[in-house]
Amino acid sequence: MPLFKHLHISDDCNLYIWKIEEEVDYLQNHVELSDKEFEKFNGFGSESRKKEYLATRLLVQKYIAADLRIENNEHGKPFLVGSDLKISVSHTKNFAAIFVCKHSTPAIDMEYLSDRVNRIAKRFLSESELENISDQNRTFHLYQHWCAKECLIKFYGKKDVHLIDELKIHPFSPDQDTFTGEVCRNDFSESYTFKYIQFDDYLLVYSLK
Known part of the structure; x- marks a missing residue:
């Protein structure tokens, strides 16, 4: 199992990134699925989605605890059954990641860097956020915003x-070590600080609360 990277983020938080190189059959033979998980797994049509699903569960069972299972609440937010550990999950082309904490609440998003983000920027950024995007490093900067907003959604916990109107990323340059953003809703208002990791053609953004 090719663990690509393990980061000890804080005293109670660990982030694991796995490069998915195995076939579905291999992964399935090395992970234990509950009946509910197996039913969900069988519902996926694509091989890549099946691999991602198995990979996140195998990461938990191999590096956190063999008897832990991931389920999702009514809003789709993942949690670890019967555990006080908190988890955030992300996957993208050929990679999967889990971010697990005992006391803090984690959020993570990982994306493959492609030109696609330039075509959809106006769907997730406000005019003021678009004005802040770097001309020299546009694609990377857009993905920093995209990943951070995905993290904000995970913190909020509902879809x-x-x-544009309720998720705000504060102005920053793409080479900053950290940047900030907030959820702005009547029922939920909170600010967060983000950090990121870039490797190969991928970006991973994470935050804790």
Whole structure:
């Protein structure tokens, strides 16, 4: 199992990134799935989505605890059954990641860097956020914003949030070590600080609260 990177983020938080190189059959033979997980796994149509699903669960069972299972609440937010550990999950082309904490609440998003983000920038960024995007490093900067907003959604915990009006990323340059953003809703208002890791053609953004 090719663990690509393990980061000890804080005293109670660990981040694991795995490069998915195995086939579905191999992964399935090395992970234990509950009946509910197996039913969900069988519902995926694509091989890549099946691999991602198995990879995140194998990461948990191999590096956190063999008897832990991931389920999702009614809003789709993942949690570890019968455990006080908190988890955030992300996957993208050929990679999967889990971010697990005992006391803090984690959020993570990982994306493959492609030109696609330039075509959809106006769907998730406000005019003021677009004005702050770097001309020299546009694609990377856009993905920093995209990943951070995905983290904000995970912190909020529900999907009925407006990407432009209710998720705000404060101005920053793409080479900053950290940057900030906030969820702005009547029922939820909170600010967060983000850090990021770049490797190969991928970006991973994470935050703790």
